[in-house]
Amino acid sequence: MMSMKGWLTRLSTGVGLALTTIAAQAYTETSGGYNMPVGVTEVSREVHGLHMAVFWVCVVIGIIVFGLMTYSIIKHRRSNNPKPADFHESTTVEIIWTVIPFVVLISLAVPAAGTLIKMEDTRNADMSIKVTGYQWKWHYDYLGEDVGFFSTLAEDSNQARQLGSGVDVTQVPNYLVEVDNPLVIPVGKKVRFLVTSNDVIHAWWVPEFAVKKDAIPGYVNEIWTKVEQPGVYRGVCAELCGRDHGFMPIVVKAVPEAEFTAWLEAKKNGTEVAAAETVVTDAAVDAAPTEVAAPAEAAVEVAAAEAEAAPAEMSKDELVAKGEGVFKANCAACHQANGQGLPPSFPSLVGSAVVGGPAAAQIAQVLNGKNLMPPFKQLSDTDIAAVITYTRNSWGNDSGVVQPDAVAAAR
Template sequence: MAENKTEMPRRPTLRTVMAATAGLLAAAPARAAWELNMPQGVTAISREVYDLHMLIFWICVVIGVGVFGVMIYSIYAHRKSRGAKAAQFHESTTVEIVWTVLPFLVLIGMAIPAAGTLIRMEDTRNSDLTIKVTGYQWLWQYEYLDHDVSFFSRLDNLSNQVRQLDSGMQPSSVENYLLDVDNRVVVPVDKKVRILLTSNDVIHAWWVPELGGKKDAIPGYINEMWFRAEETGVYRGQCAELCGRGHGFMPIVVEVVSQEEFQAWVAEQGGALPADARQVADASGAADAGTATDAGTAETEAPAGEPADAKAEAESAAAPAELSKDELMSQGEQVYKAQCAACHQADGSGMAAAGFPAMKGSAVATGDVAVHIDQVLNGKNAMPPYRNTLSDTEIAAVVTYERNAFGNDTGDVIQPADIAAKR
C-alpha cells in the first residue's frame, strides 16, 4: 500500500523576501513625510516653544545617557562572575546633597526660559485684530469684532461625504481629508490677532500647530490667546479636546494673506473697516491729499460701494423668500448629508445602538411639523441646537427634506418665513 507523504512547505529564501518587499514598496502610493518632531511654525511664539522643546529634549537625552550609562557600567564591571561584592552602607550625606542640588539646578535652568515664553504667550495687549471663536458640536463660529464679519466654519462637504459609512470612496483620494473646511479664517500677515475663545455646549480646544499655542473653549467662560503669522499661507489644525463622537470632524483652517487681500476679503463678506483703517484708505484714494476725513462721518455716511452698503445689500438679499418644493428638497438633502447623516445615516435608518433614531417613519418626521421645527432649532438629548448654526432657509430645507424623503411622504413644504416665526 502506497504511503501518503505530506510535503512540508519550504521556507522562503532571503532573496524571495527582499523581492516581495521591494514590490510592495514600489506599489505603495506616495505618502506625506512622516514627521516625528513638532513643527517650528510661522510665529515667534511657536519658534520659542520649539526651541524650549528641543532644549528640554537634549537635557533629557544627557540625563538618560548619564543614568543608563552608569547603570550599564555598574552591571558589567561589578558582576558576580568577577567576584564583586555588594557594598554595605546606608547613608551618604554627599550623595544626598548631590542628587538634590543637581535636579534643582536643572529645573531652574528649564523654568527661567519657559516662564518668559509663557508670559509672552499670555500677553494679548495691543492687538491689531480681535476674533471671537465659539465652539459647537461640531463646527466653529468666527466673529470679527473689529470688522462686523461673522460666519460658521464646518468640515468640507467632500470629506464629510467620504467619512460616511459605505460611502464607496477612499479617504486617501481626498486632499487634506478631515482637515479642510467650507469657510476659512482669513487674517492679515504680520498683524497681532487676538482670539477670544468660548463654547456653546461642551469643552472644545482651538489648536493650529504652526501658529503656536492651544487653548480650551469652555462654556460660560472666555479664554484668550494670540498669534502673529510672519508668512502668508494656509495653516491647518483641529479641535484638540475630546468633545463628542464628532470630535474628529472639527477642523480649523487659517489663511494668512496680505493686508490688501484681507481688506478685499472683508468687503466681500459685507464687513466694515475700523474707522482708522477707513481714514487711511480714503486719504490715499482722495484727489486732494489735504482733505481730511471726519471719522464719525466715515462711520455713518459711507459712499456707495463701501462695505457698509455691501452688507446692507447682503442683508436685504438674505430676507426669507418663497422656495419651491424641489428647491427645498435639493438644498435640504445637502444640509442633511452635511449635518445629520453622521448620526441618522444617509438612508435615514439611524443608529439605534448609539441612541440615534431613524428618520425613516419616525414620529418626529411624520408628526406635528411644529415639533419637528422646534427640535431642529433647540436640539434634544445628544442632538445639538441648530438655531445659531443654520439659516432659516437651511432649516426650512432640511425639515422639508426629512418630511418627504426616506418614504416619509407627508407632502409638507416649510418656508424660511415659517422658521423665522418660530425663533
C-alpha cells in the same frame, strides 16, 4: 447580546478616533513626521526651541544615568566582588544629586517662563476674533466687523468618511483637515483669539502657530498669534468632545493685509468672491481691493435682506434643493445621507412619526434638540425651513413644506 449594527456603530466610532490620530500626524509631516513643527510664528519657534532643549537635556541625563547603572552593575557584579561593601550615607553624594537636578530645572524654567508669559500677553492686539466650539464645528466672529460664520468639515471629506461610502480616502485632498469656510487672517498682525464653547469642552489647536487653547462653555480664554508667512495652516479640535470630535478641523488662511481687507469687505457685503481661495500672487493682491469695491454697494441691500427677518415664501423645489446641502453638512453625520440613521442611537427619518407629523413639533426639535440630538438654533430660519422641508419630501416621505417664517415664529 449586542446586535451587528450596534457593533458596527461602535466600530465606526473607534475608527473615527483612530483617524483623528492619523489626521494629527498629517501635519507633523513638515518635520519628518515625528517631531512637532517649528511653525511660522516667533512664539512657535521659541516653543520648538524649548522643546528641543528639554529633549536634549533628557537625552544627556538618560545617557549618564543608564551609563552609570550599566557600569556599576557590571563592575560591581557578585562574581567579581564576592564580599559586598557595607557603607552608609554619603553627604557629599546627596548634596550633589540634589543640587544638579535643581540647577537643571531652574535653567529650563527660566526660558520656559519667558515664553509662557509672552504667549499669554494678548495686549495691543491689532484685531480680535471670537472662536466658538460647537458639536462639531467652529464659529468665527470678527469682533467689531459684523462678520461671523461657521466653519464645518469639507463636503468631500464628510461624504468619504460615512460608513460604507466606498470612497478611497487617500484620494480625497486634505482628507479630514479641510473645511468649507476657512478662517482668514492677515499676516504680520497680532490677532487675538477669544476662545469659548457653545456646548462641551473643545480645544482650538493650530500646531504651526503653537496655539492650543481650551474652548470651555461659560469661559472666555485668550490666546494670540502673529503669522509671518502667507499660507494655509491646519489644525483640529484637541479635546475629546463627542462622537464627531475627529471631524471638526480648523483651517486658517494667512494672507497679505490688502487681500485680507478686501476679503473682509466682501464678506461684510455678502459679495464674497473667491477672494481668499488661494494664496494669491502680488498682481492679484493689487487687483483685489478695487475689484471688490465697485459691486459692493449694490449687493449690500440684497445681503441685508437675506440676513434680516425671514424672507418671503420659497417654493418647495427651492427649499428641498437648499435643504439637501444643509442636511449633508449638519445632519448626515447622525441620520446618514440616506436618512436611515444609525439605530438605535440615531433614529431613521424615513417614515418617522416626527417627520410625518405636525410641522411645529419637528421645528421645535430641530431648533432645540432632544436628548442626544444637539440644538440647531444657530442655523438661519431659511436653512432650518429648508432642511425640514427636505426631510419631509425625501426618501419616500411626503409631509409638506415648512416656510422660514414658521421657523422665525417658533424661536
